[in-house]
Amino acid sequence: MRAALSRALSVLASLAVVQAKNSCLDPNNSDYRCGAAIVAKEQSTLSLVGCGLTDDDFDDLEVCTTVGSQLQNPSVEQLDLYNNTLTTLPGEFFQSSTSWTSLNFSYNNLTTLPEEVFQPLSALTNLSLWSNQLTTLPEGIFLSLTSLELLNLFENKLTSLPEGIFGSLASLIELSVGANDLTMLPEDIFASLTSVTHLRIQDNPLLTLPEGIFRSMTSLTTMTISTTSLTTLPEEIFQYLTSLSTLWIRDNDSLMALPEGIFQSLTSLAILNLSTNNLVALPEKIFQHLTSLEYLWIRNNDLTTLPEGIFTSLTSLIQIDVNGNPNLECLPPTPEAMTEVIGYTGVTDVCGCELSDGTSPCGQDLACSPGPEGYTCGNTSLASLAPTPSPAPVMEAQTCSNGLAGYEKSGACCSVGCGTCGGEGCSQLGQGAESCCTSNIIAAGEPCSEKGAAPCIMDTGVESCCTSNIIAAGEPCSEKGAAPCVMDPDSRI
Known part of the structure; x- marks a missing residue:
């Protein structure tokens, strides 16, 4: 252990004679992030987040990324270049540092990438190119990434994807190609992705999706197809997704029907x-x-x-x-x-x-x-069209315990000819009537309509006859405090 540390410090000392343009890459600057801090803190990530790196810093950046290999420190396996201003990467960029398992190039200005740039990184499991300016990708760019588990291409400007671009990614678990400019996807684009569980293709102006596009994705559990220009979807498109547990098909303005x-x-x-x-x-x-x-x-x-x-x-x-x-x-x-x-x-x-x-x-x-x-x-x-209904049975008028004229039954007072609740002029003995009258509202002797409306009166005879979730139907109360009332459509019943 002591010998390894001594060897690491020796490497750092040899690098210290170089003065880099960027303070994060300069061994003589207090902001230097390439070696000493990693060794001292035993960090697993070489973080160059927000350093303002540009294409002019590539030589110094290559020296910096090589430090992890020269230190022979296997714990340094993640490179984070989030929020810089790189526009591309040299094709030989990773030739001297091949042990990275995670690369984060999110929020840069990458517009192009050489086809061979990731070729040495067979151990890579996580690659994020989120929020760049990529318009195209070479078909073989991911060919050597057989261990890759997460690939994030979200929020670029991709207009198309080569059919074989994901062909070697048999270990991939999560894939996001959302928020690009894709109008179509080849039917076999996902044919090799049998291990993918999460797929996001939302926020693309997709016009159509081939019926067999997901047929190989039998491990899929979560999928998002939102904010597209789709007008419909093929009836058999999800035929093989028996493991799917979450499906979002939302914010598609042109989607009017589903099979x-x-x-x-x-x-x-x-x-x-x-x-x-x-x-x-x-x-x-x-x-x-x-x-x-x-x-x-x-x-x-x-x-x-x-x-x-x-x-x-x-x-x-x-x-x-x-x-x-x-x-x-x-x-x-x-x-x-x-x-x-x-x-x-x-x-x-x-x-x-x-x-x-x-x-x-x-x-x-x-x-x-x-x-x-x-x-x-x-x-x-x-x-x-309907037969004439049979007349309601006629019953002798009585006086209910609440003082209203009617027939008292099952806790309700109904006028002659009234059945159970939903009939004509029913009240629950002054405690509310039918579905249209509540609280101290009682029915005024007229039937409820199909919308639950009926003239209701206060059993105290006051002028304001509608309360709680009852609203006036637009007619004035009479001198006896009666007026048509309807249920308030904004209330939860």
Whole structure:
């Protein structure tokens, strides 16, 4: 140990006679980072972060990066050149220092890289070229990096990728090519990446994706396909991704539809984010095989209806977010085990042609037609299609314990001809009526509409007849304190 340290200090002494342009590379400067500090602190990283290095410093930088090898210190294996101003690297840059396992060139100004620059680095496991100005990459640039596990090409200006560029990266686990200028990807671009678990291709103006592009990525667990120009996706594109647990397909402004069978193989999927697209409808069986799904986010789309059975198979669902669909009229039945619905306020309970209170979602004037993507309301009068309903049974008027005229049953006071809650003029003995009256509001003797609206009065007879989550329907209160009231659409019921 003492002999190794002596040998290291001898090397440093020989380097000290050289005066570098940059203070981080100058052995005679207090900011020197290339040797003494590493030996003294036994650091594993040679950090040249924020040193302001330029292409003019290459000779001194090569001497600096060679120090780790000359010191024969196996613990120095990571080179961090984050936040400098390098525009390229010499092809022979790593010829004298081949033992690096991690290289970070993020936040430089790299515009080109020689094809042979990484050839000596067979031990490299981590390479970050994040946030540079690269427009192209040579097809063989990663050919020797057979041990590489993480490759970050995020936020460059790449317009295309050679089909064989990742061909030798069989050990790769994480790959990011997001935030570039890619409009297409070759179908076999990921063919060798059988070990990749995380793939990010978001923030590219992709116009299409080949159906078989992910067929070899059977280890994939997390994928992001967001902020693209995609208009649709092939139905079989995720066919082989049975290990996928997290999938983000969001912020795609041109994406208006998805095939019904697109998620049929994703039996391990736990998180699915379809937010902020332009989806106008979803097929009834699109989620049929997602029995492991826990979180489903479909917020900020253009959905108006949802098929009645669309959530039936989601037995593991914990949360669904439908917020930001301003025209969504209904929410289909959700699994009983689900604990949270975000954005539920303002939509009815189900998307069939019969709501939970027995009324039609289309009202009394329009015919309701069920379909695979939810109900539709036609121009034909519903009355002309439906049989004449049987008259309600007539019961003798009574006086309830709350003083109202009506028939008292199951804790509710209803006027003659009224059934259970949802009928005409019901009140819960002065403690609230039906779904449209709460607190000290009682029904005024008229039926609730299909939207839960009915004239409500205060049982104290005061003029302000609407309170809590009840809002006035736009008509003035009478001298008896009665006025039509409706449920507040912004309140959580």
